[in-house]
Amino acid sequence: MNFNKIYALGLRHIYLIMNSFPRILDLIYWPTVQIFLWGFISKFFTLNSEYYSNTVGVILTAAILYDFLFRASISFNMMFLEEIWSRNFTNLFIAPIRIREIIAALTLTAILRTLIGLVPAVLISIPLFGVSVLKLGIPLIFLLIGLYLFGITLGLLVTSGLLRYGPSFENIAWASLFFLAPLGCIYYPIDILPNFLQLIAKALPLVHIFEEMRSILISNSVSYVNILKSISISIVYFVFGVIVFYYSYFGAKKRGTLINMGE
């Protein structure tokens, strides 16, 4: 791994963000709207639901964590799509940068885009709704690692689709997370799902992450075994995502789609 090249590719996206105030605004706008929406929903349930009666902010915390996952994935996809939209694809793929360095650069830069969007929203939620994700304590770091890895994995799978099918796969980029959200048990316990869906849901890291989040906030108990399980599952998916990305890259070279991507 050449970190100078990883930094160079990251810098390309940092410049892109810094050169455009509307782009920064766009990054901040959606998470903030989400926080407002779920903040009021959370407040309503806290006042009117037996399940949430003593647990201010469970829904809002879930919304913030889900948005973190969503932003990580979308950030990864967006950076890849930027290369297609700007017709820079050929220049990028003939530069002496290895594929694993491209993946590393997108993975590391996605965190920056994610945090630009989410940090202001998280800070707003403290005075406005009295909810802070920091209440999750040290386990929050591990939950975020699991979520980030899974978000990046989804990004890898979508970008693999872009390599395989071209820009027409773009719509899938936006739909991918909404497809998994019902199985993620973000706002409700896994028991709500029918048995056969529970089996599928348990194979995803999201269920374990959000179950653990609820356990910490509602029962004040932490299971590091569950957290470790969620991170392990995320790592397995991440490795799978990398393999699929490489497979799509070599497939694109065979089909010759790298040379005219974006045209």
Next chain:
Amino acid sequence: MFIKIQNLSKIYNKYLAVNKINFQIEKNKTIGLLGPNGCGKTTTIGMILGLVTPSHGEILIDNKNINSFSRDKILNRFNFASPYVELPKKLTVKQNLEIYGRLYGIENLDKTIDEISNDLDIKSFFERKTGELSSGQKNRVSLAKSLINRPEILLLDEPTASLDPDIGDFIRSYIQDYKSKNEVTILLASHNMNEVERLCDSIIMMKKGNIIDKGTCKDLIQKHGRTNLEETFLKIVRSKDEF
């Protein structure tokens, strides 16, 4: 021989884009790749750049198969410019050159950018976003990017397409001047016959994925009994014969 192409073919599904082509390029020579649209020029360039996997055949650099080099090592020796491939539009010219300079691991990057920018006369719009530039300005920036690593092998795909005669002449003069001062092997795909006559040491003519003729401009013009390269090109591509 610096670059040797041996029995190189590309088949997309059942479509034969490039058919067992063979040619070689000596070090520091400029070779023109000519042919009508869809004849396989871009696919050939794509295979040399590693963007397209050949179906058959091999590409040798200094008598070593290109696949025996690591991706970053071999691509450090290449670069490419085409008006059909752009740099990120929302970044300034300076930012784009900085990014690509870093990707190519250039030492003394500021000095290198400064020299290339002065030579190509792009300093006056250094801080402007690349997407806001005219075609001529974009082409010069694209050429600057392609020279940032002082490539041993430079591939140019229609570098003066859609430029006015003044800017086109500037680019051609620059390439000529650059080649006289640097060791660089150039493969130039172009539809501009004057440009090819002016810049190339020899020519490869392609049609329907095949090489149908090759030689120096003078030899080809004489061989086909024409007075200039454009007439020769028309005769060759409109003929059913192979030469």
